[in-house]
Amino acid sequence: MDQHFPRLLAALSLALACVASPAWAEDAPVIDGGKLLLTNGVSTIEGTSGGGVATWATIAGRETDRGIGLSGHVTLIELPDYGWQSHGVAVGIANRIELSYARQNFDTRDVGTALGLGQGYTLNQDVFGAKVRLLGDTVYGDPLLPQISIGVEHKRNRDTPVARAVGAAHGKGTDVTLSATKLFLSHSVLVNATARLTKANQAGLLGFGTAGNDDHSLQFEGSVAYQLSRRAVIGAEYRTKPDNLAIAREDDWLDLFAAYALTDNLTLTAAYVDLGSIATFDKQRGGFVSAQLAF
């Protein structure tokens, strides 16, 4: 009897809570747009929510725990020998699930001629992402418990013959990410750490794996950001990458970024990126600009 009583009490209070369920909770629109500014992150080059280059544990869209959020982005990267353009959309469900799609277009410009692909040959890739927040919250809750999310990114290179020609084993691959993100309010600092299992050569634009090494390898993405105001944040990211292809060295990536929420829905990101050597062309350092519209 003693043991049953608290359970009965709990059941009763639950029932009462249901009956007393207040009207305003139901009144919130489905696309509720209630997320704190910038806590949806900015779209990455792979279409996931993160810091531009690194994927974070954040969920895309401005929804909170009962709504749906939408997000779209366009990103341009200008490098000494290449031009990058990507765009994509993402849906956030209840700040729990993120579904994303991004299309990447990598213009080889004069390198295309040098590689025998033709002037301005563009490598294309589709990235389909899904991410689930497992526990924690970027802002709230235990100050030492980060938001932790697991994600998959299924990448489909649309130029598989080129990828094979440079030595890749596959034109398709799937990355798995495990991310932890926390905003340490006492210092206005956001920290992210992501572990990524991947076979991708240059994020997949040069295919996946090689004949000699067709295993996923464990890579790391780290980000540190400082919140200047409700609308402005600056930060740095580092992303390690596999180096599988015999014909060309592949370097880790880093970026220094500044993001500004021009309005509650429009966020602009500008960054300096160092993408290292790409297809034998070294020192690919340049500018990154991205616009994200989120609801």
Next chain:
Amino acid sequence: MFLIAAALLLQPAAEPPIDWDKEFGVEEKARDPVTGELPVDPYVQDNRNAGASPFSGTAMAEAFGGQDGIRRIANRTVELSEADPRIAAIFVSHDMVRLKRTLFEQFCYILNAGCDYSGRDMATAHKDMGVRMRDMNALVENLQAAMREENIGFATQNRFLSKLAPMSHDVIER
């Protein structure tokens, strides 16, 4: 016609209006003539009810303009929230006089500006209010706006919020 007249005649004498509050045992709450607050169920007062340990030193209290500045921020946060269509409904039947006082005390205690917190703990105070994360975020934005109006630096705002953010589990209904 005759039937209606008969029916009217058969009606019992008009009864006095029923006091439904009395029938259902609803007690009428009267505001305290001095404080203007509505009574609440008894509870043990304790600074631990504030839900966070106070800052050490006087830097935060000074940054917030002492008790006067903190009172303006607490009052303004409540006023902005009452006028905020996203969350105004939560405050409709709420004792705003008491809320302004206890919020001030809580802020003042946490900022180490020389107050004791006499309110209830966060879980009890928010019980059955049905606060969702969207509402919590709206309140945070209103607090940020109130702090901005008092020219509190953003890093200092965040330092203060770092004391409040861990309380979300007691405020948000799951």
